[in-house]
Amino acid sequence: MKIKFLGGAGTVTGSKTLIESNGIRILIDCGLFQGIKPLRELNWEPLPILPNTIDFVLLTHGHLDHCGWLPRLVNQGFEGKIYCTSPTKDITKLILLDSAKIQEEEAERANKEHFSKHEKAEPLYDLAQAEKVFPLFRVVKPNEEVALDAEISAKFTNAGHIIGACSIELQLENKTLVFSGDIGRDDDVLLYAPVKPKKADYVFLESTYGNRIHPEEDVKLLLETYINNTVENGGTVIIPSFAVERAQTLMFLLWQLKKEDRIPDIPYVIDTPMGISVLEVFRENRNWHKLSEQECVDMCKIFTMNSEYQETIATIFDKQPKVIIAASGMITGGRVLSYLERYISLPETTVIIVGYQAEGTRGRKLLEGATDIKIYGKYYTVLAKILEIEGLSAHGDQNDLLNWLSEIKPKPKKVFLVHGENEPADELRIKIQEKYEIDCSVPLMGQEFEL
Structure with a gap:
């Protein structure tokens, strides 16, 4: 089995993790890069694999940095199924239409006011391309196992963070892989506390606030x-x-x-x-x-x-x-x-x-x-x-992230820290190794591992 980090590594945007197993390719999230220009420019680059060779996309939630590249993926040939919860499907539709509209408007404004460096500014994708994503959605219920293939199944469990957000447990090759998505807080004003995983051979954990403790603020x-x-x-x-x-x-x-x-x-x-x-x-x-x-x-x-x-x-x-x-x-x-x-x-x-x-x-x-x-x-x-x-903040802090790992028995073989800038991710790596004595890695963008 191979895992390749196509986004959300060394950065909090552009989340994309590719799993290859027995001829099946699964993409966990398909996010847009935001922030500094070198990251934003990655949105225009093709994936290192052909989108039409990807079988499934599993969406943890509907934020732009987790779903915003789907129109490009579909436009470049992806025809598989996109699995997510019902609120995530609704949110993703809204996010993609809004993103496409903003990009169309900004390209139009750049052309009108001549502040683009390009001869003609183009949107990354338009409304018509965003709408081509929607027929591919397949809604899953939380805590129910979904068979993706004869020997691969997925289960979505509540992660807090935003409405519909889930962590994803993937069963394949007699291994359990858990992808945290973005983890919310136990005391959120509107949402229920995240569900902690009970078993995992490999964990892919977000590290947005890996070096921060949220202040006790009123x-x-x-x-x-x-x-x-x-x-x-x-x-x-x-x-x-x-x-x-x-x-x-x-x-x-x-x-x-x-x-x-x-x-x-x-x-x-x-x-x-x-x-x-x-x-x-x-x-x-x-x-x-x-x-x-x-x-x-x-x-x-x-x-x-x-x-x-x-x-x-x-x-x-x-x-x-x-x-x-x-x-x-x-x-x-x-x-x-x-x-x-x-x-x-x-x-x-x-x-x-x-x-x-x-x-x-x-x-x-x-x-x-x-x-x-x-x-x-x-x-x-x-x-x-x-x-x-x-x-x-809708993201758990360092204590929340450490606590989220606390019920996995026996301890995982390895934790990969994703969706974080390098400093927070590395500090969380040290804390996890100190507290749980789990092998922990901060992957680089484009890096591939064999499990």
């Missing part, structure tokens, strides 16, 4: 303080947010603060059409989260929901203090850029960062103290306050 108090301070100064709060999970968590927390009269009576705006669509996924998949149907309805009532871009423009030029939740979470695209074009240079503005920011993204640059930021080919001076709330 998230509601921080939101209350930041909002009230900004409003007192006549400013606007902008929260760049992932449209899936983070936007809904923020809505829930702001609704609670509003009910408790801890934040002022100003406009609270959700400006992510995809985030609004995800609310429907929440309503249709109540067994995946803690919210009741009535809570879903009630928390939406305090928000203005912008679907059309004309509504975004009206909100941008509304001078009164307000709180905006807009995608994308790492400020790599989406409507949050339109808000920042107008507000990032105003000292009364507060930008609250609430999730992981990959290397090279605008969000990471702002956290690192950038004095200017480039948006659509133009530089803007950063005068806004840039604040961070780490307690809203």
